[in-house]
Amino acid sequence: MSLPQFAQVLIVGAGPAGLCLALALQKQGCPHIVIVDAALQGQNTSRAAAVHAATVEALETIGVADALVQEGLKFKKTVVWSSTHELETASFEPLSKYTKYNYILGVPQHVTEMILNQTAQDRGISVHRPFKVVSIKPSADGSNLTNVFFENGHVLRARTVVGADGARSTIRQLANVGWADPSGEVNTNKKEEVLANMIVADITVTNPPPFPRDSLNLALSANNVVLWVPLPGSSYAEMNVPQGEAVFRIATGIPQERGQPPPAPDTAYIQDLLDNWGPNKVLPLDTPRVEVTRTLWSSRFRTHSAVADSFFAHVPAEGGEGGGPIMLVGDAAHIHPPMGGQGMNLGIRDAIKLAPAVAEFVRAATSSPDTASEDLEKPLAEWAAERREKALTVIGLVKQIQGLMSMPNERQYALGFIPYNAAWIRDTLMGFAMKFESVKANGAYRVSGLGNP
Ligand SMILES: Cc1cc2nc3c(=O)[nH]c(=O)nc-3n(C[C@H](O)[C@H](O)[C@H](O)COP(=O)(O)OP(=O)(O)OC[C@H]3O[C@@H](n4cnc5c(N)ncnc54)[C@H](O)[C@@H]3O)c2cc1C
Numbered sequence: 001m002s003l004p005q006f007a008q009v010l011i012v013g014a015g016p017a018g019l020c021l022a023l024a025l026q027k028q029g030c031p032h033i034v035i036v037d038a039a040l041q042g043q044n045t046s047r048a049a050a051v052h053a054a055t056v057e058a059l060e061t062i063g064v065a066d067a068l069v070q071e072g073l074k075f076k077k078t079v080v081w082s083s084t085h086e087l088e089t090a091s092f093e094p095l096s097k098y099t100k101y102n103y104i105l106g107v108p109q110h111v112t113e114m115i116l117n118q119t120a121q122d123r124g125i126s127v128h129r130p131f132k133v134v135s136i137k138p139s140a141d142g143s144n145l146t147n148v149f150f151e152n153g154h155v156l157r158a159r160t161v162v163g164a165d166g167a168r169s170t171i172r173q174l175a176n177v178g179w180a181d182p183s184g185e186v187n188t189n190k191k192e193e194v195l196a197n198m199i200v201a202d203i204t205v206t207n208p209p210p211f212p213r214d215s216l217n218l219a220l221s222a223n224n225v226v227l228w229v230p231l232p233g234s235s236y237a238e239m240n241v242p243q244g245e246a247v248f249r250i251a252t253g254i255p256q257e258r259g260q261p262p263p264a265p266d267t268a269y270i271q272d273l274l275d276n277w278g279p280n281k282v283l284p285l286d287t288p289r290v291e292v293t294r295t296l297w298s299s300r301f302r303t304h305s306a307v308a309d310s311f312f313a314h315v316p317a318e319g320g321e322g323g324g325p326i327m328l329v330g331d332a333a334h335i336h337p338p339m340g341g342q343g344m345n346l347g348i349r350d351a352i353k354l355a356p357a358v359a360e361f362v363r364a365a366t367s368s369p370d371t372a373s374e375d376l377e378k379p380l381a382e383w384a385a386e387r388r389e390k391a392l393t394v395i396g397l398v399k400q401i402q403g404l405m406s407m408p409n410e411r412q413y414a415l416g417f418i419p420y421n422a423a424w425i426r427d428t429l430m431g432f433a434m435k436f437e438s439v440k441a442n443g444a445y446r447v448s449g450l451g452n453p
Pocket residue numbers: 012013014015016017018036037038039042043047048049050109131132133134164165166167169170171200299300301329330331332338340341342343344345347
């Protein structure tokens with residue numbers, strides 16, 4: 001499919017954020033939306049497996065929630081398992097006060113993207129592939145448009161450019177927008193940073209652990225944690241996983257002494273991690289060994305956080321005026337570790353909430369072109385400031401969860417001589433706090449995004 005010469009809105013990247021923005025803009029009646037992606041086809045990998053209540057609410061506004069809810073499992077609680085106790089730490093049922101989606105929806109990202117792609121196609125939105133953006137420049141004719149250059153030589157003029165092009169965003173870099181951890185942290189490779197390197201995998205097993213299927217489970221053993229999440233049976237039908245065979249998402253830290261994990265850990269590597277830190281370490285001794293039979297998808301990653309200095313910019317022009325607005329959404333605007341499963345969620349909400357602001361800008365810019373740029377772009381600037389604050393809140397939450405999960409289970413000394421064990425203190429305090437239903441409901445509320453939609 002050939003690319004047009006002009007777009008009111010050019011969306012660069014057709015991941016979950018880009019697709020949601022296209023659907024939301026169409027719903028706003030915004031004309032001339034073009035969405036491009038550098039890849040020949042969608043990434044089609046599992047990655048995000050949790051969709052939170054605030055995100056399902058947002059998806060409802062673009063008519064995608066029902067299809068997604070139909071595909072997912074409904075998790076009502078999170079449970080932390082250790083060799084000494086089983087502790088419910090978040091309870092989602094009480095969220096029924098605020099939403100009908102009082103659960104975490106478990107659905108792998110490739111299924112979410114499939115639904116978004118199918119919906120877009122059904123509504124006449126086509127993703128132009130493979131078209132890679134390599135440069136952007138303000139138009140020299142004073143029109144406040146941006147010239148967008150593609151690898152194949154095509155040039156498209158756009159009134160608004162949205163970078164939905166992932167963590168290594170070309171658009172963010174071309175717009176010269178800074179990108180750093182908001183609290184100035186860098187990865188220090190300290191021994192105790194057990195969750196600095198992680199792997200994530202979707203697997204089938206013999207002897208699944210007797211964890212409830214309506215919960216997200218965390219096996220907390222000495223100096224590591226294994227997340228254990230049931231996935232919907234239909235997730236891997238295309239890979240000949242028979243209907244009825246259970247598929248699980250696991251994620252775990254890789255202690256520093258083990259070195260870098262392989263890029264796509266295989267079954268033997270994952271089995272070894274489970275034998276050391278998995279469910280059998282926290283379940284009674286006579287529990288049958290959980291054995292991995294198939295690795296359906298796996299990946300390694302380093303956990304770090306970063307946020308764009310601004311989600312709204314102009315292309316720097318050589319010695320002159322800036323061009324049209326450049327917006328950043330999703331991973332192009334913020335990244336953080338996967339604890340709490342927030343990344344894709346925040347990106348989808350950014351995108352759906354950006355649509356009314358962009359539609360208003362396009363309407364005003366075309367109907368009253370003589371209005372000052374600053375006035376025209378006000379809704380965009382307001383969206384950007386608000387969404388950056390929300391991203392900072394999520395990054396703070398994720399850092400808190402990661403800090404809690406990675407407390408070292410060994411003797412340390414305060415002031416050089418007072419012995420303590422941070423993991424033991426955490427477990428004791430959590431054991432006490434979780435006796436209160438309100439604490440568990442509050443944990444669920446924070447993770448759900450309902451207070452930070
Ligand atoms: C291993 C792993 C595990 C994860 N686990 C979780 C989890 O449990 N929970 C969670 O919420 N999130 C998780 N995430 C994060 C989640 O996958 C991302 O937040 C989400 O994919 C971001 O969506 P996006 O649309 O912003 O970007 P992406 O999905 O990265 O999509 C960006 C798109 O832009 C395209 N593109 C890039 N550059 C260009 C260019 N120059 N021109 C044109 N197109 C371009 C790419 O081809 C791509 O299709 C995980 C990520 C990884 C890698």
